[in-house]
Amino acid sequence: MKITFRKRKPEDDLPLSHMYMEIRSGEFPWEKNVMLGDYYRHTKGEEIVVAEADGDLAGFMSVWKLGRFVHCLYVDSEFRKKGVGKALLQEAGRRYGYPLTLKCMKENRGAVRFYRKLGFTVTDEIPMEKGDCLELTKERPENQGS
Numbered sequence: 001m002k003i004t005f006r007k008r009k010p011e012d013d014l015p016l017s018h019m020y021m022e023i024r025s026g027e028f029p030w031e032k033n034v035m036l037g038d039y040y041r042h043t044k045g046e047e048i049v050v051a052e053a054d055g056d057l058a059g060f061m062s063v064w065k066l067g068r069f070v071h072c073l074y075v076d077s078e079f080r081k082k083g084v085g086k087a088l089l090q091e092a093g094r095r096y097g098y099p100l101t102l103k104c105m106k107e108n109r110g111a112v113r114f115y116r117k118l119g120f121t122v123t124d125e126i127p128m129e130k131g132d133c134l135e136l137t138k139e140r141p142e143n144q145g146s
Helices: 010-027 038-043 084-096 109-117
Strands: 003-007 047-053 056-064 069-075 100-105 121-126 133-138
Touching (some): 003 084, 010 038, 010 047, 010 069, 047 084, 069 084, 084 100, 100 109, 109 133
Antiparallel strands (some): 003 047, 056 069, 100 133, 121 133
């Protein structure tokens, strides 16, 4: 499977918003009343990078470029455990540099394991009304120069 990346195009917004809504409403029990418009509100002002696997929409990330903060990372269920999420985070490092930072609900144990396996470390724990949120950071990979 060949994974490629590109910047979001306007015609991507509808399928990306559906992916966003389906994952949030189906896999994030702490999220209540998820709506299609949440995608637009939560990614406003961020750069969105789309991942395609053999030409099919496989996932996306949205990034606040200035702070190298990966705000959203979503992979379609059909493409999970096939390297798409890992490839998106590697692409974030190539495009924006290091360190990369992201936040993840502590309750989202699978995602926390995934990020730690990729070298992210917990740098803060933030109590929130929905539950505790972890801030994770990844420094420059060892095989890259400064």
